[in-house]
Amino acid sequence: MSGQSSPPADRRIFWPGLALPGSLWLAIFFVVPAYTIACVAFGQVDPIFRDAVPVWNPLQWQFSDASEVLGSVVGGPLRSVFLRTSFYVIAAVALSLIIGYPIAYYLARQEGVRRTILLALMVIPFWVSFLMRLLAWVNLLEPEGLASRFLRLFGIDQQWLNGNHLTVILGLVYGYLPFLILPLYASLERLDWRLIEAARDLGASSSQAFRRITLPLSRAGIAAGTVLIALPMFGDYYTNDLLSRSPRTEMIGNQIDFFVNASSQKQKGATLVLVLALFLALVMSWYLIRLARVRREAS
Amino acid sequence: MxxxxxxxxxxxxxxxxxxxxxxxxxxxxxxxxxxxxxxxxxxxxxxxxxxxxxxxxxxxxxxxxxxxxxxxxxxxxxxxxxxxxxxxxxxxxxxxxxxxxxxxxxxxxxxxxxxxxxxxxxxxxxxxxxxxxxxxxxxxxxxxxxxxxxxxxxxxxxxxxxxxxxxxxxxxxxYADGIGYRTDRDVDTTVFAGREGWSALWDSRYRGRAGILDSYRDSLCMSMFRNGLTDVNTSDRAVVEAAGSDLADLVQAVNPQIDILSYQEIPAGNRDIALCWSGDMLAGQGFLPEGADPSVLGFWYPPETIxxxxxxxxxxxxxxxxxxxxxxxxxxxxxxxxxxxxxxxxxxxxxxxxxxxxxxxxxxxxxxxxxxxTPDRYRSGRRLVNLVPEVDEMWIDVWSEFTAG
Structure with missing residues (x-):
């Protein structure tokens, strides 16, 4: 028996009790919807109105539609959609890091009012709805748009909005970049800059100091920002919807949208949601393991 | 609308x-x-x-x-x-x-x-x-x-x-399904006769400036009309798959946008030609740039259409x-x-x-x-009627495969 006395009963209840609202929130707005999606995916279809009829008892679930979707993801038409989506997300995250890291780094090196102003300047454009900003892109990039006409002056005659992979990737980067910069900035802002000064004093070049000090210490921020933008990018459908509208750039979110909103096969859409969630859960697990490792190394 | x-x-x-x-x-x-x-x-x-x-x-x-x-x-x-x-x-x-x-x-x-x-x-x-x-x-x-x-x-x-x-x-x-186009662009209207007219959409000269409807039955049927098939409610999987395959060829040929925005895109000059509904072009007048001549909008549909x-x-x-x-x-x-x-x-x-x-x-x-x-042409058109679930799912599957690229 330890020499410490156990905490009073009210404290044993009070502190865990603080987690109650959050737990309830998660239960109501995450667990229940997720279970409902499963009940739809493995449920039935109203024979007359073609509505999805969720089956709440897992013992009565049917997996024929789900196995069909899974087969398509593994070796059918949906495989190319999954691969294409993964490629877009990887490319967009990489580009976001290349663009976002220097911005976050620069912001973190500023101080006082200047930093506040720069932060505000970065965030203000994003007060405008994402939809409106993408529609502005459409106006600029359409064949008779300002940007297209300007680029044609230099001999660049691209069909930006007709199934152009680059346009979709740039659209994803544009939409999600701030969500990468902010956690990166938060991570870099806490960095002990004396370590870099020490590295320079000990003879490290600026690039060596960056590679061996700054970058390793900002890994948690990079991981957080990456996960933060990669997860919604995987489910994104409106970027492709607005900037391409071509089968050549179809993303998994577009297929989910089609099955759920435009077909009588909602159960297939629900199954795709589950498949995507499973995939993202694996990505998230990687992130958590990675984060734990970074913390261990830091301590 | x-x-x-x-x-x-x-x-x-x-x-x-x-x-x-x-x-x-x-x-x-x-x-x-x-x-x-x-x-x-x-x-x-x-x-x-x-x-x-x-x-x-x-x-x-x-x-x-x-x-x-x-x-x-x-x-x-x-x-x-x-x-x-x-x-x-x-x-x-x-x-x-x-x-x-x-x-x-x-x-x-x-x-x-x-x-x-x-x-x-x-x-x-x-x-x-x-x-x-x-x-x-x-x-x-x-x-x-x-x-x-x-x-x-x-x-x-x-x-x-x-x-x-x-x-x-x-x-x-x-309304009727047909081809909306710009009369002031290089659109070959001489092909607009009979079912051959549908082939205009496969013409690579319109690459990047074409569109089809984001509506699986309309677009697949257009492909079927082009091949002389008129059963727009068919349950024959081979026919529907062939139509889907033709649409895939269409993507290779002209890389069309798939949406329902031709009523905007054609008047705006972003699209030369598209499968659309007749009302889209009538509505399109309201989307022309200010002062533009409405006669730049044209529409064609053959007797065999929806x-x-x-x-x-x-x-x-x-x-x-x-x-x-x-x-x-x-x-x-x-x-x-x-x-x-x-x-x-x-x-x-x-x-x-x-x-x-x-x-x-x-x-x-x-x-x-x-x-x-016209009332006569309305009567002569084909009607999309209810499909039984298995047939409907088959159509959706073909369309889904097509849109999956």
Whole structure:
């Protein structure tokens, strides 16, 4: 028996009790919807109105539609959609890091009012709805748009909005970049800059100091920002919807949208949601393991 | 009208009704007179070959009732009625008109069934949803004594196959599938004759400047028409797959955009040619840049194409059914229908709304005369009818494979 006395009963209840609202929130707005999606995916279809009829008892679930979707993801038409989506997300995250890291780094090196102003300047454009900003892109990039006409002056005659992979990737980067910069900035802002000064004093070049000090210490921020933008990018459908509208750039979110909103096969859409969630859960697990490792190394 | 057309077509996909399922009850069967009816899954489905007279689910409202007062509620697609028409109706009847909108017929029926939406009048449903409206008992029989302008409707549509005798519905607008194009661009219009005309969309000269409808049945059928196949409700998987394969070739040839935005994109000059609905080009006049000549818009459709209409219906739970009848009658008036057309673009299903009248009164350019659907051409078109679930799923699978790239 330890020499410490156990905490009073009210404290044993009070502190865990603080987690109650959050737990309830998660239960109501995450667990229940997720279970409902499963009940739809493995449920039935109203024979007359073609509505999805969720089956709440897992013992009565049917997996024929789900196995069909899974087969398509593994070796059918949906495989190319999954691969294409993964490629877009990887490319967009990489580009976001290349663009976002220097911005976050620069912001973190500023101080006082200047930093506040720069932060505000970065965030203000994003007060405008994402939809409106993408529609502005459409106006600029359409064949008779300002940007297209300007680029044609230099001999660049691209069909930006007709199934152009680059346009979709740039659209994803544009939409999600701030969500990468902010956690990166938060991570870099806490960095002990004396370590870099020490590295320079000990003879490290600026690039060596960056590679061996700054970058390793900002890994948690990079991981957080990456996960933060990669997860919604995987489910994104409106970027492709607005900037391409071509089968050549179809993303998994577009297929989910089609099955759920435009077909009588909602159960297939629900199954795709589950498949995507499973995939993202694996990505998230990687992130958590990675984060734990970074913390261990830091301590 | 624009976005809703996709949804209208989308809804058609919901029309699988239980292949060879339970037969109707004898009482219901006996209630169906005047033509054959197809019973699938307990639903009453009319087709052009087997028109249907629907049983009355209740008595219509009595004759000679005074229009109600207060707020009159309409359930409609967004931007599918001219605000000037609304204002005129409100002024004439001393009521306020409140519009709730839906984006798909499926959504509309779901919300009406659940009671999430309460309305008096519904606008924009198609024959494909008639059986569902009846099965859910969402619509009530009309009293023709309030519809003094009913005779204005195109004669061929006064007795539609999906509702013989127009007991529950009144036709609203008509349209056809065809090719919208720019007359001021390098579009070869000499090919626009017979089914060969559909091949224009496969012409690589339009690469990056073409579009097709984001509507699986319309787009796949266009591919079938091109190959001389006219069974737009086929259950032959090989035929549908071949159509899907042709569409994949189309992507290789012209890389089209797949959407329902040609009514904007062609007038804006971003697209030279596209599969679209006739009403898209009529509506497109409103999307031309300021001062642009409306004759830059053209439309072509052959005899072998899809023609369709949507309709008005009074909802069962209407609290102002007399006003609902009055509003239908209001829009069956030629002047009001013409005023409405200037906003929504789509062609009213009225006999008097001829090409000449639309040119004279609404400024429809002569280049778009071909976008007007005459009663004869409406009759000669093909109708998308309900598909049984397995067939519908097969169509969706082919389309899904196509869009997956």
């Amino acid at each position: 624009r976005a809703h057309h996709l949804n209208r077509r989308r809804f058609i996909q919901l029309t699988g009704w239980g292949l060879g399922a339970a037969a109707l009850s004898p009482a219901l069967l006996s209630a169906c007179g005047g033509g054959a009816s197809e019973s699938t899954g307990g639903l009453l489905i009319g087709t052009p070959d087997t028109p249907i007279r629907l049983p009355l689910n209740r008595d219509p409202i009595a004759d000679g009732l005074a229009p109600e007062s207060g707020t009159f509620r309409v359930y409609n697609y967004a931007d599918y009625v001219n605000p000037d028409v609304v204002e005129a109706f409100e002024s004439q009847y001393g009521v306020s008109l409140e519009i709730s909108t839906y984006t798909t017929e499926e959504e509309a029926i779901t919300k009406l069934r659940s009671g999430a939406i309460e309305a008096d009048l519904m606008i924009g449903m198609t024959d494909a949803s008639m059986a569902l409206l009846m099965a859910a008992q969402l619509v009530q029989p009309l009293n023709r004594s309030y519809l003094s302008n009913f005779a204005n409707i195109i004669s061929g549509l006064q007795d539609p196959y999906y509702d013989l005798g127009s007991q529950y519905t009144v036709p609203h607008v008509i 023609t369709a209409n949507d309709f008005f219906c009074v909802l069962t739970r209407a609290t102002k059914p007399v006003l609902a009848h009055c509003f239908i009658n209001f829009l069956l008036d030629v002047d009001n229908a013409l005023l409405n057309q200037t906003y929504v673009g789509y062609q009213p299903a009225l006999e008097a709304v001829t090409s000449d009248l639309l040119i004279e009164r609404n400024g429809v350019p002569e280049s778009l005369l071909s976008a007007l659907v």
